[in-house]
Amino acid sequence: MVETAVRAGVTRMITMGVDLERSRTAVLLAHRLDAVWAAVGHYPGEHAPPDMKALGELARDTRVVAIGEVGLDFEEHGTPPRDVQGERLHQMFELAVELDLPVSVHNRGAAAEIASAIAAHRGLRGVMHYFALEWDWAERFLELGFYLSFAGLVTRPSRHALRGVVKQCPADRLLLETDSPYGNAHKRMGVPNQPAYLLDTAELVSELRGMSLEELAAQESANALALFRNMK
């Protein structure tokens, strides 16, 4: 899958950790595959508390470029109580600031709480992953210094408002992702997503922003390297 992506022109990928075990797997993959870097994280839907000591040690690995996925999920059924999620997010944000790593933030139904948590951590930088909100929220996260990352969702014709956000987002704050195996582009609904399909989103975004795919690719690489500094 990584080879297919590299052949398609997707030459750098970050694989996310959702708990300690899968963060370890992400780091292992990043050591085996030149095109892959790792993020170490604790998904908000996880029930067991994060092992902060072990995650902190793992996050110091040279192939780790971010703390993620972390965030708040107030919509998914059966997630831990809000205050528990909030306390864990605070711990993960503290770790990111301590290690000077960016965070990749998952948000479902918790934009206000996440914005306050970001504002409460001086020096925190990062990206709102799978951004799907309206311009008012985009503006708020941009003001907090965050990047916005767009996925296959923007290729769904019904997503007019989101397409507007893609057009308005400052060029130096825009990132693209697949969120694979989830979040497929409209034309591939029902098929598991994979990194190579980033091109579906990139093609539409370049059209929306009135630039060539090559220009967008150059901008995206520069943005990714500016945020994920260890991804050299």
Ligand SMILES: [Zn+2]
């Ligand atoms: Zn997510």
